[in-house]
Amino acid sequence: MNIDDRIERRLGHDTGAGVLVDLDAVSPVSHLESPIGRGPAIERLLDALSPAFSGSLPPSTYVHGPKGSGKSAVVAALFSRLATHSGPPRAIQTSTRAVEPTLPGFVYVDARRASTRFRLYHDALAAVTDESVPEHGIGTDDLADSLRNAIDTGPDVVVAVDHANEPETPSAMTLVEWLTDVSGHIVPVCLGRDPPDAIEWRPDATVAFARYRRHVLVELLTSRCSTGLGRDALTHDQVREIGEWASGDAHDALAAITGAAINAERAGASTIRPTDLDEGIDRVPKPSAALGRVLALSESRRRLLYELVSLPDSERSSVSVATETIASRRTVDLSASTVRRVLYELADAELLDRVTVQQSDGKGRPPSRLVPRFPTLVYRELFDRTSRFG
DNA sequence: ACCTGGTCCCGGGCTCGGTTTT
């Protein structure tokens, strides 16, 4: 038993009696195999894809709706299930008897991790072949050729690309062009927050997601808490309070609950106390960026944000002060000038807010305070947990 | 005029798969 395990045990992580039993079960960044309360939306998606079940190609489709409305959860779960029903990869294709019409392949990729042509082709190819795909050292066009070969020799492929039109991801239009440039046998399905008339791309079909209705969100939260938290860690009234506060955004609601549970856990409490809940809610800014966006950043940027949210307010009072202290940290190996540039980039990407302070000491343009725009408590915990293993 | 904060851009170097040479 190593030291971390011992500490974990003292923290009650593996006793089963703790407040936070399974972080993944309540975390806003993990999705269930069977999403809760989105039956009608799943039906509408299946309606749109229905030509695939009778042997023809489904239309290109744009799935849209606000943050935390279940788009990713539903499409990821649905595509992963559909993939098990579509014909197995080419090798066995010839020996299978076609009892039912051959379904196209179904592939889900996340534009947050595949924001360049190279990465998009890489992830799509990795999903349709068993062979390993090089991460570096090969040209984008070579990768496109490999993808074309893989697709044109088998059944058509429906590729869902999640998180289009975010600050650090390409537009749906661009993603679709990248895919259709490779092969005419790819049907694109894009997911995004912008309404259909606000984007350039003209899909054949659209599927809209609405915010969770209050009682559906409460049902969702109750279900996830039942597996993720200790028994009676959260009262029904508390769940309702969160549901009320989150106004239909499952991401924010789960982030608040997870934060509250982390807080209670650290304090050694046996249930989530009102102060824990307040703290959990307090550490989810509104509006909040999706935690998944932060986690998709490169290692160096995640490290930088971790250091930033760990700073006391006084050291975040201006970009230059924050730059100086972060750059001097031993765990950060970026130069001060890069830290500064990245902080401005993150603010531009709306992961940080720059709040200009009006204090007239000194000359020059007044500095601005940096305020994180994502769930900081949960972020710190997730960062701590993942960085524990090298 | 002067100062500091903020934006934008690009050259260079790093890593790593593929290719050529030894």
Add this chain to the structure above:
DNA sequence: AAAACCGAGCCCGGGACCAGGT
């Protein structure tokens, strides 16, 4: 077969320049 080399994408560093204040 091994080693040297090449070129791909991507990240870092930093400088030029613009914006907004005294």
